[in-house]
Amino acid sequence: MRSVLLDSRGQVVIKELPEPTLRGGDLLVDMRACGVCGSDLEKIRGGYTAAPPVLGHEAVGVVREVGKGVEAIQEGDRVFPHHHVPCYACAYCRAGSETMCSDYRRRNLEPGGFSETFRVPAWNVEKGGVFPLPPPLSFEEGTFIEPLACCIRALDRFRVPEGGTMLVSGAGPMGLLTLQLLPFYGAGSVLVSEVSPYRSRHAKRLGARTVDPRGGELGKVVREESEGRGVDLAVVASSSPQALLQALDNTRDGGTVGLLGIPEVGASLPEMSRLLTRELSLISSNAATERETRRAVEMLAEGAIEVASLVTHRVGLSEITKGLALAEKAEALKVVVTP
Numbered sequence: 001m002r003s004v005l006l007d008s009r010g011q012v013v014i015k016e017l018p019e020p021t022l023r024g025g026d027l028l029v030d031m032r033a034c035g036v037c038g039s040d041l042e043k044i045r046g047g048y049t050a051a052p053p054v055l056g057h058e059a060v061g062v063v064r065e066v067g068k069g070v071e072a073i074q075e076g077d078r079v080f081p082h083h084h085v086p087c088y089a090c091a092y093c094r095a096g097s098e099t100m101c102s103d104y105r106r107r108n109l110e111p112g113g114f115s116e117t118f119r120v121p122a123w124n125v126e127k128g129g130v131f132p133l134p135p136p137l138s139f140e141e142g143t144f145i146e147p148l149a150c151c152i153r154a155l156d157r158f159r160v161p162e163g164g165t166m167l168v169s170g171a172g173p174m175g176l177l178t179l180q181l182l183p184f185y186g187a188g189s190v191l192v193s194e195v196s197p198y199r200s201r202h203a204k205r206l207g208a209r210t211v212d213p214r215g216g217e218l219g220k221v222v223r224e225e226s227e228g229r230g231v232d233l234a235v236v237a238s239s240s241p242q243a244l245l246q247a248l249d250n251t252r253d254g255g256t257v258g259l260l261g262i263p264e265v266g267a268s269l270p271e272m273s274r275l276l277t278r279e280l281s282l283i284s285s286n287a288a289t290e291r292e293t294r295r296a297v298e299m300l301a302e303g304a305i306e307v308a309s310l311v312t313h314r315v316g317l318s319e320i321t322k323g324l325a326l327a328e329k330a331e332a333l334k335v336v337v338t339p
């Protein structure tokens with residue numbers, strides 16, 4: 001079977017591998033679709049080191065084989081298997097920092113989501129990390145379960161103020177999912193800051209007022225929308241250090257900046273005293289648990305979040321290099337890889 005891996009030099013290669021060995025409690029899943037995530041691109045660049053570089057985690061497919069002892073899931077089931085699952089028992093998990101659990105990143109799809117077939121470890125299966133895809137959801141829509149769950153966890157952590165003014169920095173897939181989630185949290189007006197006209201058009205279509213942050217307009221528009229104060233909550237769904245600085249500048253005194261995009265490695269805050277003098281809260285959110293994943297599956301199945309139009313490119317496994325290059329482009333949103 002073919003699988004996309006990072007070799008020892010950090011190059012993306014398509015390899016012919018033996019199928020993973022199924023052990024008790026595991027699942028073998030035939031991949032039907034897997035989204036390209038910004039974190040995959042970060043892993044390829046070598047900057048994102050929170051986990052060993054396994055590529056592909058927004059994967060859905062059909063269960064080909066179930067290991068001994070698996071009862072809740074059967075052969076032929078359409079599933080989304082969460083790649084990382086916490087223990088739900090340690091001090092981190094009990095404190096609500098489940099994605100910081102030492103078990104969380106230890107388990108992963110083997111050899112990764114960009115594979116014709118992959119193994120889901122027994123741990124992930126036992127802890128409830130495998131979700132059946134409800135009938136109305138296509139495989140392609142199912143690839144949004146994991147990114148949507150990450151956005152849900154982020155908005156839970158950022159505590160969206162009822163009726164508050166919002167800024168979403170970045171209208172890539174995560175920004176556009178966040179934009180669609182905000183009404184469910186009771187958010188008031190939402191402004192989207194985005195440099196790409198292509199991505200801005202998508203944000204506009206989803207009902208947001210958009211502004212290009214490069215022309216000096218952003219501050220003016222934010223003040224218009226917020227009676228001169230700045231937004232109550234700015235969600236940074238971009239890896240650009242500029243986006244984070246602009247979010248800090250355009251959030252009201254006492255407001256919150258939520259960090260959802262992975263900042264470029266090496267980016268730092270030039271002036272930290274203003275965090276305190278302006279009583280700004282900076283909250284980050286990393287990945288998601290089964291709690292948010294369940295809600296993501298439900299919301300997608302109900303059609304509450306529109307994802308079909310966010311898929312701009314589809315590539316086969318053999319065209320992965322092209323797919324990864326497309327995912328870097330400002331004229332793309334979600335790139336979905338199929339076998």
Ligand SMILES: [Zn+2]
Binds near residue numbers: 037038057058146147
């Ligand atoms: Zn992802």
Ligand SMILES: [Zn+2]
Binds near residue numbers: 093103
């Ligand atoms: Zn734990």
